[in-house]
Structures are given as structure tokens and as C-alpha cells.
Amino acid sequence: MSEELYRLVYYSRNAIDGDEAALAAAISSILEKSQINNQRVGVTGALMFNSGCFAQVLEGSCSAVEAVFERIQQDERHGDVSLLAFDPAPSRAFENWSMGFVGASVDDAARYGTLVQASGFDPARMTGEALFETLYRLALEEERAAA
Numbered sequence: 001m002s003e004e005l006y007r008l009v010y011y012s013r014n015a016i017d018g019d020e021a022a023l024a025a026a027i028s029s030i031l032e033k034s035q036i037n038n039q040r041v042g043v044t045g046a047l048m049f050n051s052g053c054f055a056q057v058l059e060g061s062c063s064a065v066e067a068v069f070e071r072i073q074q075d076e077r078h079g080d081v082s083l084l085a086f087d088p089a090p091s092r093a094f095e096n097w098s099m100g101f102v103g104a105s106v107d108d109a110a111r112y113g114t115l116v117q118a119s120g121f122d123p124a125r126m127t128g129e130a131l132f133e134t135l136y137r138l139a140l141e142e143e144r145a146a147a
């Protein structure tokens, strides 16, 4: 019997110091590690960086998502980690992504993603559902662009 699927949504504030290049390198390294780790434990999801904030969706078994989120919360590359949702989900929204980076390329996100006023994006004002919908829409756009 397959385990019940869960979906977790959170946002956090960037704590990576340094210039654009350092930020881009740190995000790339987070993604590389995430893709390896998540694939191993059947977790899928998406990450975005904008306005100095990370927003992330994780989906998988309850125990796998909890274990990954536990590690993420300890990570000093971000802070003020705010959990918006952690609920059973009917199906995976990011089936093809062990951890997709959405919204912009890593380089563009590092270049422009610290400009709060540029986009008006403020995950602190969004519900878990709205943030999930945003990442899902961006992932669909990227899948379409890649096809």
C-alpha cells in the first residue's frame, strides 16, 4: 500500500551574504544537494527566490517531508522559516521535479531577486494555497517552455 501523500509550503528570508555571484553559487549548490537528497526519499517540489525570500513546496510521504523540512529549518543560509501549510494532497503537482527552481534562472534570481519593490512579491502576505498555486503555475510555464 502506498503511503499517503503530503504537501508542505513555507517561505523564509535569505541569509546568504555576498554579491550576486555568491548568491547564485549558494542557490545552485542548494539545488544540486536537494535534487540528490529528495530523489532518494521520494520528495518532489519547487523552490523560488524573490524579494529576498525563498518560497518552497515539498511533497512526499509525511515522514520524508518532515525529515527534509527539519534539515531545511536548521540551515543558516536562511531564517524566519514560516510554515504556511502541511496537509494531505490528492496527487503530486511537481511529479517531474525532485526540486525545480522556478520563476527565473538562478542567475537572474540572484541578480534581481533581492529587489523587493521590483515585483511586489511578498510571501508573508500569501496563504499556503496561494503560494502553492504561484509555484505550480510557474512550474507549468517552465515545462511548457522546455517542451
Ligand SMILES: Cc1cc2nc3c(=O)[nH]c(=O)nc-3n(C[C@H](O)[C@H](O)[C@H](O)COP(=O)(O)O)c2cc1C
Binding pocket: 030, 033, 034, 035, 037, 038, 047, 054, 056, 068, 071, 072, 073, 074, 075, 077, 078, 099
Ligand atoms: C531555501 C533552502 C531550501 C532547501 N531545500 C532542500 C531540499 O529540498 N532538500 C534537501 O535535502 N535540502 C534542502 N536544503 C538544504 C538543507 O538545508 C541541508 O543543507 C541539506 O539537506 C543537507 O544535506 P546533507 O545532509 O546531505 O549534506 C535547502 C536549503 C535552503 C536554504
